[in-house]
Amino acid sequence: MQKITRLSLAPGVFMTCIATDRFKTAVFSAALALPLREENAPFAVLPPLLYRGTAAHPDLAALGETLDTLYGARIEPYVRKVGESLVLGFLSDVIDGACVPDGDALAERTAALLGELICRPALENGRFRPDDLAAERANLCDRIAALPNDPRGWAVRRAKELMCAGEPFGACEFGTGAGARALTADAVWDAYQTALREARVELFYCGSMEPGAVRDAFSRALELADTGLRYQPDPDVCRIRRADRTIVEEMPVKQGKLTLGFRTNCIAGDEDYPALLLFNAAFGGYTGSRLFRTVREKLSLCYYASSALDKVKGLMLVSSGIENESFERARGEILRQFEDLRAGGLKQDELDRARRTVQNNLRAMQDSPLQLERFWQGQMLAGADASPDELIARLGAVDRGQVMAVGRRIDLDLTYFLKGVAE
Amino acid sequence: MTHTFERLNASMEETTLENGLRICYFPKPGFSKTFALLATNFGSVDASFTLDGVRYDTPAGVAHFLEHKMFEDADGNALQKFSATGASPNAFTSHTMTAYHFSCTDRFEENLEILLKFVFTPYFTEANVEKEKGIIGQEIGMMADTPDWMAYVGVFEGLYHEHPVRVSIAGSTESIAEITPETLSLCHRAFYSPANMVLVVCGSADFDTIVRMARELSPAEAARVAARHYGARRPEAARYEVVRHMAVSRPNFLLGFKDDPLAAGESRLRRSLIGELAARILCGTTSPLYAKLYDARLVTRQFETSYTLLPEGAAALLGGASRDPHAARAMIEGELHRLVREGVDDALFERMKKACYGMNVRTLDRPDDLCVSQAVSIFGGEDFLSFAELFDTITCADVEAALARWARPEGSTQSIILPREDAEKGQGVS
Numbered sequence: 001m002q003k004i005t006r007l008s009l010a011p012g013v014f015m016t017c018i019a020t021d022r023f024k025t026a027v028f029s030a031a032l033a034l035p036l037r038e039e040n041a042p043f044a045v046l047p048p049l050l051y052r053g054t055a056a057h058p059d060l061a062a063l064g065e066t067l068d069t070l071y072g073a074r075i076e077p078y079v080r081k082v083g084e085s086l087v088l089g090f091l092s093d094v095i096d097g098a099c100v101p102d103g104d105a106l107a108e109r110t111a112a113l114l115g116e117l118i119c120r121p122a123l124e125n126g127r128f129r130p131d132d133l134a135a136e137r138a139n140l141c142d143r144i145a146a147l148p149n150d151p152r153g154w155a156v157r158r159a160k161e162l163m164c165a166g167e168p169f170g171a172c173e174f175g176t177g178a179g180a181r182a183l184t185a186d187a188v189w190d191a192y193q194t195a196l197r198e199a200r201v202e203l204f205y206c207g208s209m210e211p212g213a214v215r216d217a218f219s220r221a222l223e224l225a226d227t228g229l230r231y232q233p234d235p236d237v238c239r240i241r242r243a244d245r246t247i248v249e250e251m252p253v254k255q256g257k258l259t260l261g262f263r264t265n266c267i268a269g270d271e272d273y274p275a276l277l278l279f280n281a282a283f284g285g286y287t288g289s290r291l292f293r294t295v296r297e298k299l300s301l302c303y304y305a306s307s308a309l310d311k312v313k314g315l316m317l318v319s320s321g322i323e324n325e326s327f328e329r330a331r332g333e334i335l336r337q338f339e340d341l342r343a344g345g346l347k348q349d350e351l352d353r354a355r356r357t358v359q360n361n362l363r364a365m366q367d368s369p370l371q372l373e374r375f376w377q378g379q380m381l382a383g384a385d386a387s388p389d390e391l392i393a394r395l396g397a398v399d400r401g402q403v404m405a406v407g408r409r410i411d412l413d414l415t416y417f418l419k420g421v422a423e
Numbered sequence: 424m425t426h427t428f429e430r431l432n433a434s435m436e437e438t439t440l441e442n443g444l445r446i447c448y449f450p451k452p453g454f455s456k457t458f459a460l461l462a463t464n465f466g467s468v469d470a471s472f473t474l475d476g477v478r479y480d481t482p483a484g485v486a487h488f489l490e491h492k493m494f495e496d497a498d499g500n501a502l503q504k505f506s507a508t509g510a511s512p513n514a515f516t517s518h519t520m521t522a523y524h525f526s527c528t529d530r531f532e533e534n535l536e537i538l539l540k541f542v543f544t545p546y547f548t549e550a551n552v553e554k555e556k557g558i559i560g561q562e563i564g565m566m567a568d569t570p571d572w573m574a575y576v577g578v579f580e581g582l583y584h585e586h587p588v589r590v591s592i593a594g595s596t597e598s599i600a601e602i603t604p605e606t607l608s609l610c611h612r613a614f615y616s617p618a619n620m621v622l623v624v625c626g627s628a629d630f631d632t633i634v635r636m637a638r639e640l641s642p643a644e645a646a647r648v649a650a651r652h653y654g655a656r657r658p659e660a661a662r663y664e665v666v667r668h669m670a671v672s673r674p675n676f677l678l679g680f681k682d683d684p685l686a687a688g689e690s691r692l693r694r695s696l697i698g699e700l701a702a703r704i705l706c707g708t709t710s711p712l713y714a715k716l717y718d719a720r721l722v723t724r725q726f727e728t729s730y731t732l733l734p735e736g737a738a739a740l741l742g743g744a745s746r747d748p749h750a751a752r753a754m755i756e757g758e759l760h761r762l763v764r765e766g767v768d769d770a771l772f773e774r775m776k777k778a779c780y781g782m783n784v785r786t787l788d789r790p791d792d793l794c795v796s797q798a799v800s801i802f803g804g805e806d807f808l809s810f811a812e813l814f815d816t817i818t819c820a821d822v823e824a825a826l827a828r829w830a831r832p833e834g835s836t837q838s839i840i841l842p843r844e845d846a847e848k849g850q851g852v853s
Binding site: 323 | 455529555557779843
C-alpha cells in the first residue's frame, strides 16, 4: 500500500519518501529552506533564474524539449513562505515509467534534471548570465507589483503581513519592490552560495520507487556539501503582541474583503493541535461550519466566509467577500459565533460532524501526492512529525472541553477590511 | 458491462438504466477516497430552448442559479446532510454542464443517497429564491474583480456574435433579479431528465449497489429533453479585440482562435486531443515559441493553452500576464502562419504528442478530473479512456489542418485586461 520513510542524507539534508504503487504519476520536490529575512529578493529571484538554463540545457527551449521527451514531465520553480522559513525549490511530476512502453528511468531522469537545475546552472565568467539576471529581476519586480491583482488572496496576504509586522513572518517571501530593483550580480550570486551552503534541504518523493533507489537518485543528482551550517527552523508563534485593532485600506474593486486575523498560539507539533483543527473546522472550515451556515446561508451576506489555519506560524484567518456596508454586520456575526463556540456553545453533534470532515479530508489527502508534498514540508518546518494517519487517530480522542479550551486560547489580533471603491 | 483499457491498466463498469441515466464506475484500488459526480448536460449556454412546442428565453445565469438552489429540499439543505457524514460536497456550472459531486472516505451509500435525492427533487420557494440572490450577487461581484476570469469572459465576447457563451456563466445581478421559482422549475423539467444525465463514480464502491440505488432514486420515466438554440453562426470572430480596465498592475490577455464546430459524427474526444496538441505545439510552455516570448518578457510562467468545444462552437485559447499583449499576439499569430506555411516539424510533433499523452495519463490519478472528463465524453457519446487508442490515430496532418483553420482571416480575437488609469493611487495603504 504505502510506506513513509524519513531519512537524513547528510547533516541538514532530509528526505521524505512515500513509496506506493497507487499512482500513475510520481512527484518530486527539492527545497532549500532558509530563515525569512527582512529583504528576500536576492533569494526569491533564484528559482526562476535557475530555471533559465543549466550547463547541459542552456535555455528554456532545450529544457522544454527534454521535458516533452519525458512524457510531459513538469518542473515548476517555487518560492514559499512556510512559517518563518523561506523555501526555494522545484516541484516536479512525471508519469510512472510502467504506463508507457519506453518509460525506463523516467523518474531517475527527472530527478537528475532537478539536481541539474539546483546545482549546475548556466554561467558566464563564474556568475549568472547578465541577460538572465536582468530579465528575472524585472520579472520579480512585476510579480511583487502583481500580488494585489487577485483581491481575495491579497486581502489574506496583507492581513498576515500587518499582523506580523516587525516579525520575520511579516516580510514578503518575494522581497520588496525596491529590493528587487536593486539586485546586483554579486548579491544574487552570494545569495545562491548562501542557499547552497546554509539551507536546510527538504527532499520529497511520492511514487513507486523504493526509498533506497530514491535516496540514490537524489544523491547522484544533488551535490550538497556537509557544511555544518545548515539552518534549523525554530518557529515562534508570536514575537510581538499587540492589542486587537482595525485597519482599513481601499482598492478600486467592486467587492469589499473582510479578513479577521487570530493568533492561535498553537502549531502543528503541539499537543492540542488536533483540537485546534476541530475548532477551526467547526468555526469556518467547511460547509457545515458556523460561518457558512450563518454569515452566508442565514444572512446572505456573502458567497464565501471561511477560516483557515497556518499550522506553522499559529494563525487563523477568516476571510469573506462582502458589500462595504455589510462590514459591521458580518464582523459582528463572525465574532459572535467565535465567542459562542469557545464559551460553551459547541454542541457534541457539531463537534462530531467537524471531526468526520477533518478526518475525511486527511484520508482523502493521501490520494493526492501534491497535497502530501505540502503537508510534509509544513510538518517538517513546524517541527512536527505526525503522519496523516497519526493525526486522524489523535482527532478521534479529542473531546468538547478540549476544543473549547483551545478556542479560549485564541486571540483576535487584527480586523482588516479591504474596501472596494470602484464606481 | 466491463471495459478494460489495457494500455492504461485501468477498467470501467458501465450501464444505462431504463430511464436513460448512464452510470460509470472506475475502481481505484488502494485509494482512500471515493468521488461521485451526478451531472446534467445543461450549462450556461442553454438558456434558450423549446419544450413541448413552446419557446423559452430564460435569464442569463439560470443554470448556475439552479445549481445553488438544488441543494435545498423541504427537509433541509443537502450541504448540511453531507456535513453529518463527513463528506465534502460541491457543485459547479460550466458553459455546457451542471455537476453535483461529493468525495468521501466512508459511508458512501448514505452520501450517494443524499446526492441522488437532492438533484432529482426540485424545491423552490419565493423566499429561498430571493435569499439566494444576495449570495449569488456577491459571487458575481467576486468574479467581476478577478482579472483572469474577466479575460475569459472577454474572449468569448470577441469570438462570437450571438452565441450565449458571450455571457458570463453566473449572469449579472440584473439578469438573476428576473429569476423566479417558476423559471427554475421549468429548467429542471427541461434538462434534469435522467436521459440527459450521467452518474460517474471513481474509487472503492460496489457497482451493483450504485446501479440499484440510482434505479430506486431517479425518476422512473425520462421527461422529454428540451431542444436548444444558440443563435446564428458566423465563421469570423465578432471583434478583433475586447478590452477591459481593472485594478491590476500589469495587463493580461487571452487570445482566441475560432475553430469549426464539431461536424456530425465527428469524435469530440479526438477533436479535443488534436486541439490541445496543436495549441501546445503553437505556444505551450515547452514550445520553441514560448521560449522566445519568455526571453522577450512578453509572457510569464503563468501561461496556459487550452481547447474548448461548445455546441456550435470551438476555439483554442492561449494567454496569461504580459507587459505587451499586442506584441505577444503578433508573435503567436506570426508563428501560427509560419506553421501553416511550412508545416509542423516531425520531431516537434512526436515529442509534443508524448507530452500530451502524459498529461492525459495524469488524469487517472485525479478522481475528480477523471469523473468530469468522463461526463464530458459521455455527453459526446464516447469514453474518456479511449484517448490512449485515439492518440495512435492522430497525425501531423491533423494538427496542421487544425492550425490552418485557426489561421483563417479574421478568425482570432484578443481579450485584454489593462490597468486602470487610477490604479496607482487606488492601491496601497491609506
